[in-house]
Amino acid sequence: MHSPRKIEFESLIKKVENHKNDKLPLVMYCLPGDTVIRALFQKDDVLHHIKDFKERGFVFAPFDNSLQTIVLKSNTSYISDFEVSNQIxxxxxxxxxxxxxxxLELVKKGIQEIRSGKLKKVVLSRQVQVETEKNELSIFKSALHKYPTALRYLWYxxxxxxxxxxxxxQLLKVEGNQIHTTSLAGTLPVIDNNNPEWSQKEFIEQQMVTDFLKVEIAEFVNDIKTTKVSSVKAGKLWHLKTNITADLKSFDQLKPLLKRIHPSPAVCGVPKDLAKKFILEYESYRRNYYTGFLGELNLxxxxSTSLYVNLRCMxxxxxxxxxxxxxxxxxASNPEMExxxxxxxxxxxxxLL
Ligand SMILES: C=C(O[C@H]1C=CC=C(C(=O)O)[C@@H]1O)C(=O)O
Known part of the structure; x- marks a missing residue:
């Protein structure tokens, strides 16, 4: 494994700009809570697809798990420190x-499908298009400062x-033979310094994700442990979260394991295949990489692998x-509230725009 070269933040930004101007693939990212930026540059514009998850690089997977997952090769890599400033x-x-x-109609259709017993949960989404004068690098810099507890990335x-x-x-972290996954669902806005007041709807919605993950990983691991549900902040939103850890039986099983846990009910639904079918049929657009996953693979x-769900993205x-x-x-969903x-x-x- 080659080690990344350490350089100044502004030099890294310059290298990213040049690489992008040359129309070559790259990713720049910062792990949750970290102040080190990592950047990987691929030397050619080949679109590499994952075969068995034994590859090395940065993974970029779509929501629809029947489509190809991309892996960006790390031909050159850099790290750089930056200081988090409190953004106004x-x-x-x-x-x-x-x-x-x-x-509203889509959500009503989803609720009907649930009431008729075909689905238990379905995650329904939309896209919003916005004009922006800001360039990608300054958008990424704003993300670095504004969301220090998130996985912040720019991928090209x-x-x-x-x-x-x-x-x-986090979708999946593999470290040694330990795996870690999280069940994140349920949302409330952060209001002043108040604690969130969750209703049954959010607890049920989040529990479905936890139950799904525990069942789906069971075949591949020993000794599953879960934490109590807690409230976590993501920017100006609260979510409910459970951490799940276990011992992986074999590293060869990463591909089938990911196939089972993605897309989870945090982004798709229960049962998974029917919820996915509903989403592909009724949402007005193609999600592509939104609600897919991304991150380091054997890097x-x-x-040693660390993958995140592609949420809060553009x-x-x-x-x-x-x-x-x-x-x-x-x-229990209310269309207006959704x-x-x-x-x-x-x-x-x-x-960020
Ligand atoms: C699908 C999204 O969020 C998921 C993750 C956390 C909370 C969620 C919720 O409360 O519905 C979603 O399951 C999104 O942000 O686009």
């Missing part, structure tokens, strides 16, 4: 969209496009940002 709080940004009626491949995000959710050491094309947001629908929840979630990315 921007006010709430308003965007005018014309998809409210569609989204000339054959795919540019994505930026600040994910609050720092063999068998794709960028020239001056247009497309922000993706969704929410978990259960039989619409509002997607608008609250939209603020995470809007605040």
């Amino acid at each position: 709080e921007s006010g709430k940004k308003e965007v005018v969209t014309n998809d409210e009626a569609f989204h 491949h000339p054959k795919v496009g540019t994505w930026i995000g600040a994910s609050p959710e 720092t050491q063999e068998h 794709s960028l094309d020239a001056n247009q940002a497309t922000i993706f947001i969704g929410g978990g629908i259960t039989e 619409w509002q929840e997607t608008n609250n979630k939209c603020q995470t990315m809007l605040s």
Whole structure:
């Protein structure tokens, strides 16, 4: 394994700019809570696809697990320190969209499907397009400072496009023979310094994710341990979270394990296949990499992997940002409140533009 070269932050930004101007793939990211930025540069514009998850590089997987997962090869890599500065709080940004009626209908359809017994939960989403004057690097820099507890990234491949995000959710971490996954669901806005007041709806919605993960990993691991449900902040949102750890039986099982846990009910639904079918049939657009997963694969050491769910993200094309947001629908959902929840979630990315 080659070690990354340490350079100054502004030199790294310059290298990213040059690599991107040369239309070559790269990723720049900062792990939750970290102040070290890592950047990987691929030397050619080949679109590499994962075969068995034994590859080494940075993974970028779509929501639809029947489609190909990309792995960016790390031909050159750098690390750089940066200092988190307290960014001046921007006010709430308003965007005018014309998809409210569609989204309300979609949520109602989801609730009907649940009441008829076909589904237990389905996560329904939308996209919001916004013009922006800000360039990608300054958007990424804002994410670094604003969301220090998230996985912040800027990913680019000339054959795919540019994505930026600040994910609050770890899908899978493998370290030694230990695996770690999280169940994150349920959302409330952060209001002043108040603690969130959860209702049964959010606890049920989050428990479905925990139950799913425990069942799906069982075949591949020993000794599953879960923490108590706790409230965690992601920017201006609260979520419910459970940490799950276990001992992996064999490293060869990473591919089938990921196939089982992705897409989880935090982004898809229960039962998984029917919820996915519903999403692909009724959402108005293709999610592509939103609600997929991304992160390091055997990069720092063999068998050391750290993947995050691609949430609170946007794709960028020239001056247009497309922000993706969704929410978990259960039989207790209220369509108006679900619409509002997607608008609250939209603020995470809007605040960077
Ligand atoms: C699907 C999204 O969030 C998921 C993760 C946390 C909470 C969620 C919720 O409360 O619905 C979603 O399951 C999104 O942010 O686009």
